[in-house]
Amino acid sequence: MAISSHDAFSASGGGRRRRRRGGRRGALSEINVTPLVDVMLVLLIVFMISAPLLTVGVPVELPKTEAGSMQDQSEPLTVSIRADGSLFVQEEPVAFAGLSPRLRAMAGDTTKPIYVRADGRASYSAVAQVMAALSTSGFSSINLITDTGGPSSGGTPASDKPAG
Template sequence: MGLSANDAFAASGGRRSRRRYGRGRRGTLSEINVTPLVDVMLVLLIIFMISAPLLTAGVPVELPKTEAGSIQNQNEPLTVSIRADGSIFLQDDPVAFAQLSPRLREMAGDNHAKPIYVRADGRASYQIVAQVMASLSTSGFSSINLITDTGGPSSGAKPADTAPAAQEAPQP
C-alpha cells in the first residue's frame, strides 16, 4: 500500500515541521549571478588585447631596432610606410613617389606642423628612404619622425665579439 503526500503528513501528527531562522527555507534567489558576466568580460578583454596591436598599422614592415623610447603624443598622425621592395604607402594606401608630396599636402591641409611618421623596413634601400624624407622636407613639413622598434643595440655599448675564437692546431 502506497502513501500519498497527504498521508505522509498525516502520519507525523498532521503538523508540518517548520524550522525558523532560515536554514530549512527555500526561497527565491534574489542575487544576480555574476559568474557568466565575468566570463564574458574576460573573453572580450582577451579579444581586444589581441586585436588592438593589429589596428595601429595596416602595412606590414619589419622595423629596425634602436634604443630610442616611444613617442607619447599620438593624435592621428600621417604615416608613410616603405617596404623592403621600395613600395611606398601613405597611411594604408599604396602611392607612387611622384604623388607622395601632393597627396600629403592634400591630407594635411594647412597644418604643415602636423607630425609625419616614416615607417621604413630595415631592409629597405637607404636611397629610397632618403628620397622620401627629402620630399617630405621640401614639401614644407617640419615634423618628420622615423619609427623604429625598441630593444636594439645601444649606441654607448661595446659591440659583442662575434668572431669565433681562433683555435690552435696541435703541433707534431
C-alpha cells in the same frame, strides 16, 4: 585581593553575554571584488589580442633601436616604405612624384607630424629621398618609426668582445 577566573577581561565576558540591539546583524559594507576582477581580466585579454591588429595595414619589418616609444596622437599621417621601395600613404599606394601633393592635401597644414615607417631592408637612399621630399614640401615634423629592443648604442663590455 584575589582575582577570580570570571573577571571582566575573560573571554566569556563575566558569564553574561551581551546581545546587540534587537539581535540583528549589522549591514555588510564590503564590496565583492571578484566579479570586478573577472571583468577586468577579460577586458585585458581582449585588448592584448586586438591591439596588434590596430596598426597601419601595410606590412613592413621595422628596424630595431633602443629608443623608447612616443606619446600616441590621434590619427597621424603615415608614409610606409616597403623593402622593394614602393611607397604608401596610410594604406594606399602612391608614386614618389605624387607623395608631396597627396600629403599636403591630407594634412591641410605643414605642422602636422608625418610618421615614416620604412622596412629594415629598404635601401637607405629610398628613405632619404622620401624624407628630403617631405622636408622640401614644408613639413617640419618628420618622425621615423622603429621597433624597440634593438642593439644598445653604448660600448660593449670587455667580456662580450671576441677574443683575437
